[in-house]
Amino acid sequence: CISECSSTSDIENENENSDNEVVPPHCHITLKCTREIAGFNGLGEAVRRLDFRSSVRDGRRFNYVCALLRLLVSGKGITSLPGGAQRLLLQMLEEVATYVSDSQQNINVLRGLVQQLRALLNQENQKCWGKPLGSQSLWAEHVQTIQRIQDIASQIEIKEPGPNIRPKLHDLPEECVREIILRITDYKDLEASASAWSLMAALISEQRVWRELSHYHFTKQQIDVILEKMCLQDTKERHRNWQAIYHALRKMYGVREELQYTEILAFCRLCRCLFWPSAGHPCIVDQCPDFRQRVQEAGNSNNNETQPVPPAKFLQYFSLIALSSTGMAAAPVIIPSVAKHTSTLIFLHGLGDTGHGWATSMGALRTPDMKVICPTAPNMPVTMNGGFRLNSWFDLKSISISDPEDEEGIKKATRYVHELIQSEMKSGILSNRIVLGGFSQGGALALYAGLTFAEPLAGVMALSCWLPLHKSFPGVRKCPDTVPVLQCHGDCDPIVFYKFGQLSSSVLKSFMKNSHFQTYQGLGHSSCDAELSDMKKFVDDHVPRQ
């Protein structure tokens, strides 16, 4: 089994090595034009891209991730997911169990999850023979994972720290304990700690604790309404009973769900992506400072550029998660232009990847008036992958010069790419302001689709790839022979051999006047900073800003 989906992660790793600049985990989300949320997004992909597995071990994110897991395990959620996503979620649950066991914290959270898993097992076992949760071997694997999680949970004992470990909570000065209490955001936890220890109880009866809690959860306007209602507006501060005020506020407005979590995923309306606020995300606004002003000029003024995404809302983005297993392609990842849209970059990913794999790096190299479209290939059986399904533009029997190719599949995928280009042209973008690009299998498709498109494109960028159906050229060429082509290839590519790229280049040069082949020394089957900056230059040169 091979995997080409290394694209972005390789780039990110290289960034990490070269200049300590790590791209924070983030995930673009596709919304329907009606602003209604569509289920075009893969949960497994999002969980991977947002780094949920290590977030389990991050104290700030633990409760959020657990709330999500709870929702998925309790509803029918998990059973309606594709196998890969089911496996990923159970791995995360196991991670939660290990973390709880190591840290000796949040044991109740784990116990709750274990109970739900047990209920899930019972429910699935009672279903008709044969098909619980899809395939039987997958189910057997799940049963084993759930068993391991139960074992971990049942072995946890709360150990009292030994007598030599200092300081104990009881040894802390009152001011420290007060600071701890002021960080508790759930009133139930506050009331529970009061019953644990007399000093706690004394501190919790302090007005300050409840006053700060009220200000934390509610706005000044809300507090004013309640003060008015309780006829406390004119009462001196020290005569106010903030515990009562807090409960009145809670009953009137409810507690904001996002405040129950130390960290909650956020959604940036401008980039349409999800991210962890503590890590940030590569935002359009930072790349182009006048973007916010342009949005306001366009009348879409909205100060809430980022909004919190509570767990239930997060799952709404994934309402139709089974799409990929039906063979239907997910909607393309679209990054809007920063300034008025006058050009478009369409970039096709490699075998087994998704549009998300390249969206960030393509978003970074686009010009301000350029929109980026990163479509995702349909999920299909791939001969080279032993017939197992992968996101693939067409079937691949092997990647070599002499072996037969999936001509029908290549032509079908080409029609899809031409439709994407035509749809941009219909919306007013000139063909010579549309750049087509792709990596590996996607690069091969970009070459074929670009050369067989009758209108002149701004250019074609073909990374680590080959010219498919090369014997049919130049006969099948429809584009003018002046269309610029940038071919990029690492000379250590172990998957699409460098030699294959070179041969494709010599065929190309025989009938295309502006074809350039760029070599990257030591680069394998992935991308690098030098390549990205060459691509940026290619885009700047051939799609000048208007």
Ligand SMILES: [Zn+2]
């Ligand atoms: Zn943003």
